[in-house]
Amino acid sequence: MYAIGNSFAPEEVDASEYQAVHYLGGSNAMYEVAEHHGVQAIAMAVFEQNNGIVSSVCHGTAGIVNLKLSNGEYLVANRRVSGYPESFERAGAEYLKEFPFMIGERIKARGGDFRHGERNKPFVEIDGRLITGQNYLSSVAVAEAMIQVLEKR
Structure with a gap:
């Protein structure tokens, strides 16, 4: 609980020290996360x-919808992406x-290929260094995929 109450503000984060950014789920991620320029800058520095x-x-996939590469293209463009679908x-x-x-x-x-599997089943899309899961049941598989990608580098 101490860490939660004493986490860094985005402007305090040195992105050069990180190899991954993970956006957690929960409907609160729908509000202001996608528009937060400080968080966007961290994510794109880590990625690029x-x-x-x-x-x-x-x-949590809501947080990545506005991320742009340095060339101006959306990160999700021409990539397979999962998250919680509207139909659920x-x-x-x-x-x-x-x-x-x-x-x-x-x-x-944004030009992405949004995909999902069955309701209440894990479903993960791995498109290079963009790794996304459909629901909380996908969390372990997303973490495992992140580890595998990091170990290959």
Whole structure:
């Protein structure tokens, strides 16, 4: 609990010290994470300068929808990406009306290939150093894939 209450602010993070950035799930990831320029800068420095990994699970994939490479292209463009699909959300639920965007729609709008598997089953997409999982059940497989990619470097 100490670490949670005493974590770094994005401007305190030295991205050169990291080999991976992971976006956790939970519907709170839908709010402000995708637009946070400090977090975006860290993720893209790790990905491009450190040849590192960007990963996400479930609604955490919302955090990667606006990430841009130094050439101006979206990170997700022409890549296979997973996350929590709109079809699994509770249609008509109040929380859903508050979401600023839908993950699958935004990934597709950015040129990505949004994929998912069966409900309540793990599903992971590994597209080079972009590793994404559909739901919390995919967390272990995403972590294992991250380790495998890191060990190959």
